[in-house]
Structure formats: C-alpha cells, structure tokens
Amino acid sequence: MALNRRIITVARGILCLACVAVIAFPVIWMIRCSLIPTVEVYKMPPALLVKPTLNSYVNVFTRQNFLLRFANSAFVSVASAGIALVAGSMAAYGISRFKFPLKDQLPLGFLFLRMLPGMSTLVPVFLMFTKLRLIDTYPGIILLYAAGAIPMIVWMMWGFYQDLPTEVEEAAYVDGCGPLPAFFLVVMPMTTPALAALGILAFTGAWNEFMMATILTRRTVMTLPPGIRFLMSQADLSWDLISAGGTLVSLPIFLACLFAQRYFIDGLALGAVKG
Amino acid sequence: MRIRFRHVLAFMLPAIAAVAFFAIYPLAYTGALSLQKFNLTSGAPAKFIGLGNYVRLFSDSQFMNSLKVTAIYTIWGVLATMVLGVLLALLLNSKGKLVGFLRAVSLVPMLICSMALSVAWALVYNTNFGALNAILQALGLPTQNFLGTVKTALPSLIAIDVWQFTPYVMILTLAGLKGISPELYEAARIDGANQMQCFWKITIPSLRGVLVTTLVMRVIDTFKTFEKPLVLTNGGPAMSTDTINLHVFNTAFSSWDMGYGSAGSIVITLIIALFSAAFIRLSRKAEN
Numbered sequence: 230m231a232l233n234r235r236i237i238t239v240a241r242g243i244l245c246l247a248c249v250a251v252i253a254f255p256v257i258w259m260i261r262c263s264l265i266p267t268v269e270v271y272k273m274p275p276a277l278l279v280k281p282t283l284n285s286y287v288n289v290f291t292r293q294n295f296l297l298r299f300a301n302s303a304f305v306s307v308a309s310a311g312i313a314l315v316a317g318s319m320a321a322y323g324i325s326r327f328k329f330p331l332k333d334q335l336p337l338g339f340l341f342l343r344m345l346p347g348m349s350t351l352v353p354v355f356l357m358f359t360k361l362r363l364i365d366t367y368p369g370i371i372l373l374y375a376a377g378a379i380p381m382i383v384w385m386m387w388g389f390y391q392d393l394p395t396e397v398e399e400a401a402y403v404d405g406c407g408p409l410p411a412f413f414l415v416v417m418p419m420t421t422p423a424l425a426a427l428g429i430l431a432f433t434g435a436w437n438e439f440m441m442a443t444i445l446t447r448r449t450v451m452t453l454p455p456g457i458r459f460l461m462s463q464a465d466l467s468w469d470l471i472s473a474g475g476t477l478v479s480l481p482i483f484l485a486c487l488f489a490q491r492y493f494i495d496g497l498a499l500g501a502v503k504g
Numbered sequence: 505m506r507i508r509f510r511h512v513l514a515f516m517l518p519a520i521a522a523v524a525f526f527a528i529y530p531l532a533y534t535g536a537l538s539l540q541k542f543n544l545t546s547g548a549p550a551k552f553i554g555l556g557n558y559v560r561l562f563s564d565s566q567f568m569n570s571l572k573v574t575a576i577y578t579i580w581g582v583l584a585t586m587v588l589g590v591l592l593a594l595l596l597n598s599k600g601k602l603v604g605f606l607r608a609v610s611l612v613p614m615l616i617c618s619m620a621l622s623v624a625w626a627l628v629y630n631t632n633f634g635a636l637n638a639i640l641q642a643l644g645l646p647t648q649n650f651l652g653t654v655k656t657a658l659p660s661l662i663a664i665d666v667w668q669f670t671p672y673v674m675i676l677t678l679a680g681l682k683g684i685s686p687e688l689y690e691a692a693r694i695d696g697a698n699q700m701q702c703f704w705k706i707t708i709p710s711l712r713g714v715l716v717t718t719l720v721m722r723v724i725d726t727f728k729t730f731e732k733p734l735v736l737t738n739g740g741p742a743m744s745t746d747t748i749n750l751h752v753f754n755t756a757f758s759s760w761d762m763g764y765g766s767a768g769s770i771v772i773t774l775i776i777a778l779f780s781a782a783f784i785r786l787s788r789k790a791e792n
Contacts, residue, residue: 238600241595241602242602245596245600245603245605246602248606249605249606249609251667252612252671253609253612254635255621255624255625255627255628255667256612256616256620258627259620259623259624259627271632271633272633273632273633274641274642316518316519317519319515319516319519320516320518323515323516327507327511327512327515329512329516339523340780340784341777341780341784342523344777345527345531348728348730348749348773349530349534349770349773349776350526350531350534352533352537352756352762352765352766352769353531353537353766354526355757357533372522372526375522376523376526376527377527379523380523408507408511408515409514409515433615436617437616437618437619439617439618439619439731440730440753454617454618457620457623458735468626471623471626472627474623475617475624476620478617478619478620479612479616479617482612483616486608486611486612487608490607490608494607494611497672497676
C-alpha cells in the first residue's frame with residue numbers, strides 16, 4: 230500500500246513536469262530565437278548551444294522604434310486601466326447603493342457588453358475615429374480601451390460592494406461628508422485588493438489587444454502587438470527581431486503570472502480573462 | 505444624508521457615457537451599416553438596401569466556408585481542451601509543490617499576447633527551420649509543411665488552441681475539485697461505495713456547474729479566434745483556416761466593404777449573444 234502510494238506520487242510528479250515542459254517549450258523556443266545570432270535561427274538542425282547575443286533587442290529598439298512602442302503600450306494600458314477602475318467602480322457603487330430607474334437591469338446590461346466581441350463595433354469605431362480625427366491619438370485608444378474594461382469592472386465590483394457593510398460610509402455621511410468624497414476617501418481605500426486584481430486584469434487586456442490597435446493606431450501611438458505584426462510584414466523578414474518583439478510583449482505577463490497568480494485564477498472563474 | 509439625482513448622475517455618468525459612446529452607439533451603427541451598400545474604395549455614398557447584405561452573406565460561399573471552418577475549429581478545439589483539461593485535473597488533484605508550479609506555468613499560454621504566441625508557434629511550425637521539424641528530422645521522420653497544406657493547416661491551428669486552453673480548463677477544474685467537501689467521500693466510503701461510484705455519484709455531479717460554464721466560455725473564446733489564423737496562415741491555404749472573425753475583418757478592412765462587413769459583424773454578434781445568454785443563465789443556475 231505504501232509502495233503503491235509512492236508510485237502514484239512519482240507518476241504524478243512526472244506527469245506534472247511533462248505538462249510544464251509542453252506548455253513552456255514554444256515560449257522558451259521563442260526566447261531562445263531572440264537571443265541568438267540571426268544565422269543561427271535559420272540553422273537546421275538547430276545547434277543546442279549557441280553563444281547568446283542581445284543584437285536583436287538592440288536592433289528592434291534602435292531601428293524598429295520599439296522603445297516608443299513599448300512606452301506606448303505601457304502608457305495606454307496603465308491609463309486605460311486607471312480610468313476604467315475609477316469610472317467602473319463609481320458606477321458599481323452607484324448601482325449597489327442608490328435608488329434610480331432601471332438600476333436593477335444595469336448589471337446584466339454591463340455583463341452583456343463585456344461579452345461583446347471586438348468585431349461588433351470595430352467598423353463604426355473606425356469610421357467615428359476617422360471623422361473625429363482620433364486615429365493614431367492617445368485619447369482615442371485610451372478611452373476606447375477604458376470603455377472596453379468598464380463592463381467587467383462594474384460587474385465584479387457590483388458584487389463586491391453588495392457584500393460590503395455600509396456602516397463606515399454612513400459614519401462618514403454623519404460627519405458631513407458628501408457621497409463623492411465618502412466614496413473616494415472611505416470606500417475605495419477599503420477595496421484596494423479587489424481594485425488591484427481588476428486593475429491587473431484590465432492592464433493585461435489593453436496590453437495584449439491587437440485587433441483594434443492595428444486599425445486605430447499608426448506611427449505615433451502604435452502599441453507592441455501591431456508593432457510585431459508590422460515587423461512580420463516587412464520584406465526582409467527576420468525572425469530573430471520578431472522573436473525579440475514577442476518576448477518583449479510577454480515580459481509583463483511572465484511577471485504577472487509569477488507574482489499575481491491568485492488574481493488571475495479568481496478572475497478566470499468569472500470569465501474575466503478574454504481569450 | 506439625502507442622495508439626490510445629481511449624486512446618482514455623478515457616479516453613473518462616466519461609465520455610462522463611455523460605454524454609450526464606445527459600445528452601444530457603435531453597435532447600433534453596425535446594425536444600421538449592415539443595411540447599407542457602402543464601400544470605401546468606390547467613393548459612392550452609402551445607400552440603403554434593406555436586408556440585401558444578409559441575403560448576399562448566406563449565398564456567399566466564402567462566408568459559408570468561414571462558418572464551417574469556425575464550427576470545425578470550435579468543436580474540435582473545445583472538445584479536446586475539455587477532455588484533456590478535466591483528465592489532467594483529476595490526475596493531478598493534489599497539494600504538491602509541483603502542482604502549484606504547474607499552475608503558475610499554465611497561466612502563461614492563456615495570458616500572453618496572441619501576437620507573441622503566434623510568433624512562438626510560427627517558430628515551432630516553420631517548414632525550413634521549425635522546432636517541430638527539427639524533432640521529426642532527429643527521429644528520422646519526414647518533415648512537414650504544417651501550415652502550408654489544406655490537410656494539416658487547420659489541425660495545426662487547433663493544436664495551438666489545445667496547448668493554450670487545456671491548462672485553462674485544468675485550472676478551473678482543479679478549483680472546482682477543491683470545492684468538494686471531503687466529508688462527502690468519507691460518508692460514501694462508510695456506506696460502502698467504491699472509487700468508481702464515488703467518481704460518478706460525487707465528483708462529476710459536484711463539478712457540473714464549473715464544467716458547463718467553462719464549456720460555454722470556451723465556445724465563446726474559440727468562436728472569436730482571429731489573431732492566430734491572421735498571423736500564421738492568413739486564412740489559407742485555399743481558405744481552409746479562414747475563421748469567421750478573420751473573414752469579416754478582411755471584408756471590412758482589406759476590401760473596405762463597410763456595409764457587407766457590418767452584416768457579418770452582426771451575425772457574429774448574434775451568435776456570441778446567444779452563447780452569452782446561455783453562459784449567464786447557466787452560471788446563475790450553478791450559483792443557486
């Protein structure tokens with residue numbers, strides 16, 4: 230019996246490691262291709278030990294504008310996540326605390342909006358952006374991403390506020406605090422863990438977004454995902470540069486998987502991560 | 505403290521205005537465009553043609569092909585990830601450190617940018633210098649043009665989906681398994697139930713809620729597949745990987761046929777809305 234249990238534990242360990250290997254392999258291979266000289270990428274069979282070089286990274290940063298793309302991605306993702314957090318949690322709070330017409334239908338409405346695929350709105354958004362001269366501008370893409378993240382935040386925070394006791398806010402009201410200061414100074418600080426989790430999810434969504442960005446951004450505001458696509462469309466296709474781009478866009482996600490695992494797993498169950 | 509209308513307005517307005525301007529209005533606009541003949545390359549003004557675009561859609565063999573491709577992709581992708589993911593979760597359901605590590609690694613494929621994973625898989629599948637062909641060659645097997653033939657392109661893309669989302673199903677199933685009270689199993693064992701009976705009478709029924717909602721989420725995500733075929737095959741060869749999202753995107757933004765593209769967008773929206781309604785109903789049922 231004890232021996233049997235040992236065998237099961239060992240078998241389970243081997244299965245675990247095999248899964249890790251299969252999951253990690255394509256990503257590790259891409260990182261490898263970004264760290265070796267160009268000629269080595271095209272070698273068949275590939276050499277297992279190659280002297281690493283940062284050439285491809287130097288190249289994408291100096292010749293392919295990736296410094297700007299990286300900064301754009303970071304700025305657009307942080308700004309849109311921040312706006313969505315403030316606007317979304319305010320609305321969620323309003324729905325859970327105030328009485329007004331149609332308030333009971335609103336959460337479900339937001340949930341439906343969250344499910345809406347990008348293609349449902351991309352054509353008119355493109356026409357609107359063209360008319361309003363928002364193509365390739367920061368406000369355009371930032372507000373669009375914020376609007377995309379708001380439904381998820383409203384939906385999640387609404388559930389959260391309903392379970393939050395009202396005593397503290399009521400005490401603030403008694404002290405003469407208005408609803409807006411009470412919300413920002415008293416309620417929001419109490420919900421920082423939930424806001425952090427949703428902020429990370431909103432950031433990830435904007436950071437990874439490709440379909441809208443490829444249509445609505447050009448030279449100035451272009452983020453990393455369409456930047457990588459742009460590398461691939463060039464005549465002298467060079468896979469070491471493309472791999473470097475792919476690795477760069479993955480870096481924050483690797484960090485998030487290591488340090489913010491729990492948030493993602495909670496979010497997954499609620500369908501908060503878009504595929 | 506009396507809450508007045510202006511307070512309600514202050515709280516609700518930013519979010520409502522944002523989704524009204526960037527989601528609800530454009531959605532209505534898509535609906536309106538879908539009833540018009542409007543091509544940006546022709547320069548002609550938009551013209552109302554009623555349901556003309558929809559009639560054209562359903563007699564358009566390329567559009568019907570994209571529906572078929574998406575259906576095949578969705579069915580096989582969802583089936584394989586569900587079966588494999590649940591199986592792995594059942595086999596790995598333990599508290600070990602290794603499982604925790606696997607869980608962290610599992611998050612990577614579903615969270616990294618679709619552009620990055622398309623690049624990674626392009627390097628795995630490449631005919632001339634791809635990692636998979638290197639392995640085949642080392643084993644003395646013939647190399648393959650994975651993404652270049654009608655027979656292998658779609659299965660190769662589905663394989664990426666399996667790689668990407670089996671861990672997703674596994675993580676959610678593991679979370680579901682953790683929620684089953686061990687007392688249930690103890691009680692059953694005292695009553696003389698064997699392991700198979702425990703599995704079918706306790707494990708599976710307890711997981712039903714998780715499995716059903718995961719399944720619908722997977723269908724929705726797979727149905728929206730866009731970046732992988734765009735980058736890896738651009739719908740080819742011979743349109744064998746032309747998913748509906750990619751097809752409609754190209755109708756709008758390569759042929760610049762805004763009216764016809766919008767009709768396609770509405771079809772996508774309706775199908776997703778149907779699945780979403782199913783998801784919402786089922787996840788509510790699971791909660792009760």
